[in-house]
Amino acid sequence: MSHDDFAVEPVPGLPERPPEGEHILWQGKPDWWRLSVESLSLNWVAGYFVFLAAWRFVTLVDQMTLMAAFAASAPLLIMGAVVCAILMVVGYVQARATLYTITNRRVAMRIGAALTVTLNLPYTQIGRADFKPGKHGTGTITFDLMGDTRLSYLVCWPHVRPWVMRRTQPALRCIPEAEKIAALIAETAETRIATPRVERAPSQPAMAAE
Structure with missing residues (x-):
């Protein structure tokens, strides 16, 4: 299911060249801004520091001048801006290091900024796909993967369903044109699963003439 991706990729986003009969239908990355907002809770962090600064301003404004109260609250706003800037850098780096690939046989996810891995998710091992x-x-x-397949939540984060840790569910996070891609996956997976597999039967030894 996963592949250590330190080696040079023969095809961007894939650890090896696709086998005969497999071809790439779509490749894309997360939107870095939406990834920062949704996976790193950027809005909540910014709101938290604004609330702290406002609370400090309100509690001090009746004890000192307006400018002095604002000056005492400003460090919290500066601290919040620094934290938000760090989160945005993390979100940008994560999005830039990610490459999602959809083929006619699988979904591949090249993820990770520091430790890069590639997840290969064949359609035959995907029990359900949810679109948000x-x-x-x-x-x-x-x-939602079938069988006993287990993935590490920490290794896959933030490319997972949030807070579902008992059975990690990998996810294509914050992708552009998501509705179109969801329809593509549904159609391709249905076609792949419905296609019968034809295997060569073992040859039978010739009967000796009596």
Whole structure:
């Protein structure tokens, strides 16, 4: 299911060249801004520091001048701006290091900024795919895997369904044109699963003439 991806990729996003009969249908990356907002809770962090600064301003404004109260609250705003900037850098780096690939046989996820791995998710091992629309045409597609397949939540984060740790569900997070990609996956997976597999039967030894 996963592949250590330190080696040079023969095909961007894939650890090896696709076998005969497999071809790439789509490749894309997460929207870095939406990834920062949704997976790193950027809005909540910014709101938290604004609330702290406002609370400090309100508690001090009746004890000192308006400018002095604002000056005492400003460090919290500066601290919040620094933290948000760090989160945005993390989100940008994560999005830039990620490459999602959809083929006619599988979904591949090249993820990880520091430790890069590639997850190969054949359609035959995907039990269900859930689509969650986001803002500005983005959205997230989550995969519930069948069988005993287990993935590390920490290794896959943030490319997972949030807070589902007992059985990690990998996800294409915050991708543009998500509804179109969800339809592509549904159609391709249905075609792949419905296609019968034809295998060569073992040859029978010739009967000796009596």
